[in-house]
Amino acid sequence: MDKGEPLLCPLLQKMTVHGLNNNTKANLVVVGVHGLVSLLGILENALIIWVVGFRLSRRTVTSVWVLNLALTDFLATLTLPLFTAYLHSSHSWELGDPLCKVQASIFFFNMFVSAFLLAAISLDRLLLAVKPAWSRNDRSVAGAWKVSALGWLWGAINTAPYFVFRSVVEKMDGRKLCYYNFALYLPSNGTLQRDCDVRHGTMAISKMLLAFLIPLMIITGSHIKTALSLKARDRRRKQSAIFLPDEQITLSTNEPSKRKFSTASTKTNNMLLGSISTKPRKNSLHPSSSLRPNGQDMLSQSFKKLVTAAVLVFVLCWAPYHIFCMIELTAQHNEETLKLVETWLPLAATLAFLNPVLNPILYTFSxxxxxxxxxxxxxxxxxxxxxERGGFPxxxxxxxxxxxxxxSSRDVTATTPGSPKFSSSLRQSSHS
Incomplete structure (x- = not known):
């Protein structure tokens, strides 16, 4: 290799020689679909951020989780048009080295932060089920923001190596490849093969463990522990209901008469108050903070479905990518494996790009x-x-x-006790 040429790892040297798919029609279809998906993802996440961040009546722990997931997904979708431009340029990165680093870094940043937040949400659900009293007293919005900030810091630290080693390399056919160059910052090529293998293996294994397997183990363990805890609590509640003492049975038989008396008094109050109404509280993402007797419903069923769906989509979108990253470690020793990786790894990365696009759909329908x-x-x-009014907006x-x-506020004021309309309505009802 000439002194003027950059030092490249053996795997990257082979990748610069290989060509890619030159089917123009197929590439145009891929570019069109990817462009529409990019636009949809940006609009979806921007809408979720606007609604959850600015339109909710009160901030809750659940809304903090959803808002932070939407923020990191929004950053990821902002880079999707860059990848669309890469596809449009016949799989050649023409946007320069800085944008190559930025696009890759945000991609991996979203991967680490999303995994961290999903694990944190699962642990939060576990604490709600196992320690309802502690959750009712100590679970707070400020704490959720601190955990989310820790997740963003965790993502930034783990993303730093991907920013450092990402680089643009020119291929033999003139096209440019935005990929890892683990030979950067090496003093010489004497230990090139060993250093490239160590760096490549360390990053591939670390991102699979820290951004996929360990969070997945935490999520799975939390869901299993939560389900077992709720079943055990239901079993204890049923057993205690079977062995009620005679005093509680006597009290329970008197409850219907008390309920009838309270219902009758409520109806009397309603007749006296007439059409007086109070302003209803605005909807929130988080259910009422009040607990049922068993303390297991601090999170709504819809949010439980949302967590489950988000975890499943995360696994389906990211699992193929991590699998092919591990296969890539042995690709330089086998030509067929290298061709397999060059064909399917970009498709797996595209599938991973769908994760921040699908999440807002899950939020909306769950x-x-x-x-x-x-x-x-x-x-x-x-x-x-x-x-419009009078021809003007x-x-x-x-x-x-x-x-x-x-x-509606005028109607409420008109029927408030002490107002003239309320007094006249009472007089009319008494005469009738």
Whole structure:
């Protein structure tokens, strides 16, 4: 190798010689689909961030988890157009070395942070099931933000090597490859093969352990422990219900009469108060903080389904990528294995890119309250855009939604005790 040429690892040297798929029609289809998916992912995550970050009435622990997942997914989807440009340029990276480093770093940053947050959410569910009293007293939004910040720091530390060793290398056919160059920062090529193998193996194994296997073990163990804890609690509750003392049985038989009396008093109060109404609390991603007697429902069923679906999608999207990364470790010693990796590893990486695109869909369909909030937020935006008064666009305070709120508030004020309309309505009802 000439002194003017950069030092390359043996595996990268072989990759610069091999060609890629030159089917123009197939590439155009891939570029078109990838471009649409990129745009969809950016819009989806931006909408989730807007709704969860700015439109919720109150911040909860669950909303902090969802917001941080959406933020890291949004960063990942912002780099998808760069990969689309790479595909459009006949699999040649024409955007320069800095963007090559940035695109790869954000890809792996999303991988580490998402795995960390999913493991943290699973442990949070475990604590809710095993220690409901502690969770009710010490589980806080501030604590969720601290754990999320730790996840972002964890992702940044583990992403640093990928930023350092990512580089643009020109191939024999003139195209440019944005890939690892583990021969960077080596003083000489005397130990090139050994150093490249050590660096490549260390990074491949570490990212598979830290960003996939260990988080997956934590997630799986937390789900199993949570299920066993809830089943044991249900069993104890059923056993205690069978062996109730006579005093509790006597009290329980008197409960229906007490319930009837309380219902009758409630109806009487409603007759006196008439149409008085209170402003309902806005929906939130997090269910009510009150516990059922068994203390197992601090998280809603919809959020449990969301966690399960997010974990499954994470595994399906990232497992093929890590498998082919491990196969790549032996690719330089086998020509057929190298061709297999060059063909399927980019496809596995594309599948991994789908993870931040699919997550917002899971949030929307797994959390009905979030879906309602999105529709309300979009409705408020379009009300302000299309509603007009006197030929001019209305101000934000003049939308249909705001007029309905003002009308309902006038109705509430008119029927408040002490108001003239309330007094007259009472007199009319007494005369009748």
């Amino acid at each position: 959390c009905p309250k979030l879906f309602v909030r999105i529709k309300q937020s979009l409705g408020a935006v379009f009300d302000g855009l299309v509603e 209305m101000s934000p305070s003049g939308t249909i939604r705001d007029r309905m709120k003002r009308r």
